[in-house]
Amino acid sequence: MTSTTPTPSATSPDTSAVVRPSGTAVVVGGNRTPFAKAGGHYAGASNLDMLTTVLDGLVARLGLAGERIGEVRAGAVLNHSKDFNLAREAVLGTTLAPTTPAVTVQRACATSIEAAWDLANKITLGQISSGIAGGADSTSDAPIVVSERLRHTLLKLNRARTVPDRLKLVGQLRPADLAPVAPNVNEPRTGLSMGEHQALTNLQWQVTREAQDAVALASHTQLARAWEDGLFDDLVTPFRGLTRDAALRADTTAEALAKLRTVFGNDHPEPTMTAGNSTPLSDGAAAVLLASPAWAAEHGLPALARVVDAEAAAVDFVHGQEGLLMGGAYAVPRLLARQGLGLDDIDLVEIHEAFAGVVVATTTAWADTTFCSEKLGLPALGTLDTDKLNVAGSSLAAGHPFAATGARIVATLATLLARRKAALIADGGSPDTPVRGLISVCAAGGQAVAMLLEA
């Protein structure tokens, strides 16, 4: 009662009570489309088209035609009501065995990392031995709905029995009710766009324009290099004539980024957020295959990296207690604490670049003793070495089809970790030395998912 320090059990996980099944889930391979700009190459493609295509690309890469997979778990953020069974419909359109079960999931921008996490757990429990996590999103083919008044009237019309009743209902409609309602991804409870939310977070964490532009520049430079190095030869299959990510500007410079006008937080003093340091609206899909090591071995496929653990966080952004996209500042320290690891134990870090400000604010929070102590009851993680961060680029340069991003990152990071491990062993290193990678994906609604992989 006299103690003023927060009790760790209230905020941080209790490692002593965790009993885990002994199974293991590994990342085997991945596939994605190049990501297109909204209204670009994939303007005529639906979520179902893209998800089907990306699954088929994975099948072709790994030789899985006719194979029954334990579960396909996938989703979209911008959902059409006709796609109520998106994942299963996609499976039926592929060359996978039609006996492959599928589940449609959604956790905003963390949809496919959530799906990967779920599958890893089922594999670890021995319930399934293989699973494909995926996501597709089209901002070009977004659902357009009718106004609430029109919708209610149409429903009543359907129930009305007599002509006069029907005429009466139609007579109640006003011209304004007929206007279509375009979707938006503004936060329903605050009415603010994600960009405006991030502008607030940037103010709070004093994130500068220079710091954000540096993140954006690194993203483009590193993604371009990864393409040149052929990293994506085994991770991407072209779609509809697009062979590389459309948002990528390999030749962008700090000067070019510094010239862009600001687009969010323009009512704040010294706004900092531009189209260059915010992700573009994108279309695309991604998928990643997870399996038990035994399944991978039976199929002669590689175990790129093991899924060690994952953690989700949600923050109270509605009452202004925390920034909307700051979930990663909570999920990651809690995950590392549970695993007894620090940032120094991590070789590669992937932070989804919803906005460059998310990366800067999240890593600043990890290093902030007061934040970590007061909000998490944990010691600060320390400063992240930026050489470990998003080494093959991330969403600012690649684009961000909401539900696809998690699977993109899991597959890319697992591939990078496997290569590092192979290089380590080739240099005479011990095969027992772990090569670890950490992922943080923020999502709408103040959520985030963090995941730890190890090769």
Next chain:
Amino acid sequence: MPSPTLPAPLRGVTKQLNRSITQALGLTEAVTLRRTDPTSVDAPLTAGPVLVIGQGEDADAVAHHLHDAHLDVRRNLAAPTQQRWGAVVVVLTDLDAPGEEAERVLALGATLRELARCARVVTISRAVGEGDAPATAAARAGVSGLVRSLGKELRQGATANGIELAAGVAVTDPAALGTLRFLLSARSAFVDGQLLPVTGPGRAPADWTRPLVGSVVVVTGAARGIGAETVRVLARDGAHVLGVDVPAAGEALAHVMNEVGGVALQLDITSPDAGERLLERVARGPFNGRLDVLVHNAGILRDKLLANMRPEQWEPVIAVNLAAQVAVTTAVAQAHPGLVQVSLASTSGIAGNRGQTNYGFSKAGVIGATQAWAPVLAAGGGRANAVAPGFIETEMTASIPTMQREISRRVSSLGQGGKPVDVAEAVAFLASPQAGGINGAVLRVCGQNLVGR
């Protein structure tokens, strides 16, 4: 064949024009060739009864084998009632001097008016060997002139081809019989006027209709055209296929490979580590380290008259069509010394073609490399052969100007262009165990194009 890009009313006009040109020049009227029905492969093998001309052990052995293969084999020269000959096999292995062929050749001649549509004439003779007496060599060499001339006389999709057995190879060896089966079947629809040298015994497959069951085949340039069709035919014949194409062609590649339950590898074969990456993928499932056949199909065109040729037109053609093949095989053959290699050459590499000095260099180079690889791979139990397509209807040839394209089709004995599947069939045959006795050869699939040999 009328161009599909022409508006419908004009197609009739083109057709009539073609017919007039054909008649005026004494060219062959094109008929729809008999090709393999994937739902009924090699059944029936021929378009009608098979006549075996010749006396003696070899002719008897050939007739017996064909009979065992459930063919309607006849030894009697009288035309079959209410039927036409599906094939005529002339056994000439015993020729020792000019003149000895006369009776059999004239007997063949008497059957020609009774041939079925897309019938086959196949000669089986001995290749000219070192130390042959001049009279023997003369008679043996004469057969090739007979076959090539006869090919130009046959009509209605019928073809004439020959098998030249080296000393020590029996007509009953799997390679001799396998080559005969290929030439008799619908698989050789666009092979005409060719003499295939058989220099070794080969191995009979467990199932003649699926001779590649269990084998792993790598095909480069697999995303479209001849490559994609090759993948389909190899899979039809039982092979596990790893299809390779440049990353930019990945979408089409994935589609083709899923169609046959194969695997897609996005790889630029000109990259320095291409061989290594290919081996890495083969080491994994579902291949698990097995690699039997490598088909070098990837090729590009950058046509220009030499006077206007720039490095960006010369260099990539040589790099993709020739240098990459040599580099990849060098890497792969070390790990798989019994490799069976089939490379795509071209009639442009044999006869040359205006505007194709770069392509011609690369394809003639492929033939040179094939002949050099042949003994190297044979030492490990493998072999190297090439297929030289003539005019084939593909996306690539669709870009040739209409008139030139029409002439290219017409100047073959079959009076038409071939289809990608015709090339694919030849590749699949050379990949099969029964072709084990063919090494260092160039098989033309050109409908007996007038150019070159």
